[in-house]
Amino acid sequence: MNDAFGTVDKYVKLFGAIGAVVLATVAAMALTGHEATAFMWIRGMILFAASFLLHRYTVRAARGSDRALDRLRTLATILPIAIVGVDLVPGLCPPWYAVLQGLSALALVGVAVLTRRPALRSTRD
Template sequence: MRNVIWLIGGYAAVSVLTLVTVIVFRDDTAMVTSGVWVRGTIVAAASLLTLFFAVRAERGDRRMLRRLRLVTAIMLVAITVIVALPGAFPVWFRLEQAICGLLLLPVVVRLNRRAGRGERKPAARR
């Protein structure tokens, strides 16, 4: 679970730095569109919330683990859509989202692989 927290921490750091970049370049309308403002703000807030879920899940909170599985999967799908849509966002933002997706992909795989193993009942011994 420690690797999951590091990956989500990286995702949160990239997302917050992106929001800082959006604020710094707010007057450049080609670089910072209204969509970048909205998506950048949502992603930064969601990434911090995701990090909170991960820390709580590591401490044994099963409810937070379920939330973490759900949120990371949803965010990965949303990121994939953003990266794939041509012209919806500036290239720099789509590249940033691709980096976030690459950080979340192993998290989603690991959490769901682990979930599958953890939910099976052990075979009865004779």
């Protein structure tokens, strides 16, 4: 994997790591008798699973797949907007959960920016 895609892959792995932290925190909260709603579990699992899909697209894009690069760009652009948008709904999730999810969105913003840079596109031509 070249340097440009290597950096993208690091951001995708950061997104996944934060997703794992979110799930571990929700589990710890549930085990200690604190609030852990079905929404928090399901959303945490979906976003953690999405990190594997994003990694797959990153690897395929690094190998030259235009389709994978397009999907990676699209998901890295839409997911942060969706994550933050849902976090802004009052009363849907506790503030700590929204902060952790917001941090994961920042990692995806990095992916969205990097996948649109000329340096990455020039490695593919």
